Amino acid sequence: MYQIPRAEWYDLTRATNWTPSYVSEEELFPEEMSGARGIPMAVWETYDEPYKVTYPEYVEIQRQKDAGAYSVKAALERDAYVDRADPGWISTMMAHYGAIAVNEYAASVAEARMARFSKAPGNRNMAVFGTLDENRHGQIQLFFPHANVKRNRQWDWAHKAMHTNEWAAIAARAFFDDIMLCRDAIAVSIMLTFSFETGFTNMQFLGLAADASEAGDHTFASLISSVQTDEARHAQQGGPSLKILIANGHKEEAQKMVDISIWRAWKLFSVLTGPIMDYYTPLEHRSQSFKEFMVEWIITQFERQLVDLGLDAPWYWEDLTKDLDTTHHGMHLGVWYWRPTVWWNPAAGASPEDRQWLEEKYPGWNKTWGRCWDVITDNLNNDREDLTLPETLPYICNMSQLPIVGTPGDGWDVKDYTLEHNGRLYHFGSKADRWCFEQDPVRHQEHQSLIDRFLSGQIQPADLPGALAYMGLGPGEMGQDAHNYAWAAAFKKQAKVA
Amino acid sequence: MAAFPISSNFEGDFVMQLIPVDTEDTMDQVAEKCAYHSIGRRVVAQPDKVLRVRMHQTNENYPRDMKVSEAGWRPTETLDIIFADS
Ligand SMILES: [Fe+2]
Ligand SMILES: [Fe+2]
Numbered sequence: 001m002y003q004i005p006r007a008e009w010y011d012l013t014r015a016t017n018w019t020p021s022y023v024s025e026e027e028l029f030p031e032e033m034s035g036a037r038g039i040p041m042a043v044w045e046t047y048d049e050p051y052k053v054t055y056p057e058y059v060e061i062q063r064q065k066d067a068g069a070y071s072v073k074a075a076l077e078r079d080a081y082v083d084r085a086d087p088g089w090i091s092t093m094m095a096h097y098g099a100i101a102v103n104e105y106a107a108s109v110a111e112a113r114m115a116r117f118s119k120a121p122g123n124r125n126m127a128v129f130g131t132l133d134e135n136r137h138g139q140i141q142l143f144f145p146h147a148n149v150k151r152n153r154q155w156d157w158a159h160k161a162m163h164t165n166e167w168a169a170i171a172a173r174a175f176f177d178d179i180m181l182c183r184d185a186i187a188v189s190i191m192l193t194f195s196f197e198t199g200f201t202n203m204q205f206l207g208l209a210a211d212a213s214e215a216g217d218h219t220f221a222s223l224i225s226s227v228q229t230d231e232a233r234h235a236q237q238g239g240p241s242l243k244i245l246i247a248n249g250h251k252e253e254a255q256k257m258v259d260i261s262i263w264r265a266w267k268l269f270s271v272l273t274g275p276i277m278d279y280y281t282p283l284e285h286r287s288q289s290f291k292e293f294m295v296e297w298i299i300t301q302f303e304r305q306l307v308d309l310g311l312d313a314p315w316y317w318e319d320l321t322k323d324l325d326t327t328h329h330g331m332h333l334g335v336w337y338w339r340p341t342v343w344w345n346p347a348a349g350a351s352p353e354d355r356q357w358l359e360e361k362y363p364g365w366n367k368t369w370g371r372c373w374d375v376i377t378d379n380l381n382n383d384r385e386d387l388t389l390p391e392t393l394p395y396i397c398n399m400s401q402l403p404i405v406g407t408p409g410d411g412w413d414v415k416d417y418t419l420e421h422n423g424r425l426y427h428f429g430s431k432a433d434r435w436c437f438e439q440d441p442v443r444h445q446e447h448q449s450l451i452d453r454f455l456s457g458q459i460q461p462a463d464l465p466g467a468l469a470y471m472g473l474g475p476g477e478m479g480q481d482a483h484n485y486a487w488a489a490a491f492k493k494q495a496k497v498a
Numbered sequence: 499m500a501a502f503p504i505s506s507n508f509e510g511d512f513v514m515q516l517i518p519v520d521t522e523d524t525m526d527q528v529a530e531k532c533a534y535h536s537i538g539r540r541v542v543a544q545p546d547k548v549l550r551v552r553m554h555q556t557n558e559n560y561p562r563d564m565k566v567s568e569a570g571w572r573p574t575e576t577l578d579i580i581f582a583d584s
Contacts (some may be wrong), residue, residue: 069555083516213524329512329513331539333512333513334512334513338539343513369512371510371540371541371542372511372512372540372541375538375539375541375542376539376540379538382501387538387539388539389534390515391518391534391535392515392535393515394513394515394516395506395514395516395574395576403513403514404505404514405512405513405514406512406513406514407512408510408511408540408541409510412509412510412511414511414512414513414514415554415555416507416514416554416576420572425572425573425574425575427505427514427574427576443515451574455503455573455574456515471581
């Protein structure tokens with residue numbers, strides 16, 4: 001059968017639009033879903049996605065990707081890598097799966113919104129593939145950890161986490177709801193694909209793939225790479241939207257969407273990726289520090305992309321650069337200290353050798369974060385584990401839904417950014433978190449942080465065990481120190497030798 | 499007598515914490531309740547110093563015997579707990 005060559009039909013099909021006659025354009029593309037912002041249909045038809053693919057090509061490539069990842073998994077299953085992997089690496093996988101897998105499914109809803117409601121035909125075309133991508137990411141990242149459920153109940157949190165009120169799950173949902181589920185199609189293309197995916201997904205997946213190969217976890221490495229190549233494609237949907245918004249007098253709003261999304265993504269990654277890269281991944285397998293990854297992927301590369309598009313670096317760029325030295329150390333210490341409240345076993349990453357590395361990568365670490373870890377180490381070495389476990393809740397930011405942290409020890413600098421709004425006192429972990437709230441108070445004002453829920457009596461009994469039950473954490477699920485305090489004992493040995 | 503939640507920003511610590519105090523507590527009692535969740539956990543005790551309470555990001559300590567009910571705080575107010583000579 002004669003087939004028309006691709007070049008002869010592709011441009012026509014990917015740019016197909018139609019003039020509605022049974023309903024009005026406004027009914028077909030409601031503004032709250034489409035987000036055309038008054039820019040006419042003819043202009044949206046100029047949307048030019050840089051990556052072009054046909055459906056048969058897409059299906060063929062995806063089939064190969066799946067076959068590749070699943071066959072690596074099957075081939076290595078008997079090898080039982082998981083049983084001999086460092087516990088810190090296991091925690092990395094558990095944290096990743098729980099925070100990411102189900103949100104990939106949610107991302108397919110966001111992609112589907114663009115596929116149906118974007119006024120740009122090219123965007124709709126790309127987003128159909130994006131919807132299928134994210135569905136695949138949800139499935140594959142649930143199927144792989146499911147093989148380990150027999151080993152430990154914590155693996156079940158790959159699926160369970162996002163269906164609970166566990167604090168990190170609340171934080172992840174609050175972020176993803178804001179940037180991808182509760183926005184119009186054009187905002188999704190900018191806040192999800194351009195801001196979050198080109199910047200942060202790249203870093204999480206390429207960084208983790210590098211660490212996974214280093215750690216000898218080829219199953220995880222191939223899974224991650226298989227996901228990443230999809231992301232690299234569908235992340236390109238935001239750029240053309242930005243060009244159209246900027247050329248049609250909406251630069252200010254475009255910039256604001258980018259700024260909000262990058263800040264919120266940064267905060268989520270400071271608690272998820274920061275601890276993974278600088279503390280959980282065994283020292284000998286760390287390819288770069290979290291700060292080095294952030295500088296390369298976000299500060300340098302992403303800023304260049306913004307400038308190329310005619311946007312500015314976000315107003316908080318200097319604050320962000322400074323925070324790369326502090327925030328994730330606080331998030332890590334918080335996660336470790338409140339370890340019963342997470343579904344993975346945090347690795348302290350504070351052995352003598354770890355601390356040397358931290359001091360090298362983050363000069364001054366020993367006199368700040370190290371001061372807190374000194375007290376913790378002494379307690380563990382003097383049979384006072386009880387003092388290394390929490391008896392109250394950390395105060396939570398009303399934007400990031402994460403603890404309000406800062407530098408401890410000799411450089412003590414912990415700040416709360418408050419706002420009184422409609423008679424309610426809100427607390428924020430940074431100026432930028434408060435700024436995100438102020439851009440659209442109505443959007444955020446009703447949300448209750450875990451602390452708000454605790455104080456309004458939603459958590460019963462109103463104590464830490466009550467909070468753990470509220471978060472859905474049962475026995476065998478609550479986190480413990482990944483290495484059973486061997487890192488602290490190493491200091492004891494050191495002292496004896498001395 | 500009524501429970502009153504505050505956010506404790508303890509000198510040398512890395513995180514703010516929710517601390518339930520009582521409207522009848524004195525500032526010394528507030529400091530003690532906050533210290534319970536920081537000192538010996540992530541902050542080293544300083545026995546030669548006293549702990550003073552002040553509004554977050556200000557320099558003036560509340561009188562040590564002042565009661566919570568007299569301080570005019572909003573629920574969940576953020577307070578700095580500081581090591582001082584007296
Ligand atoms: Fe994805
Ligand atoms: Fe994606």
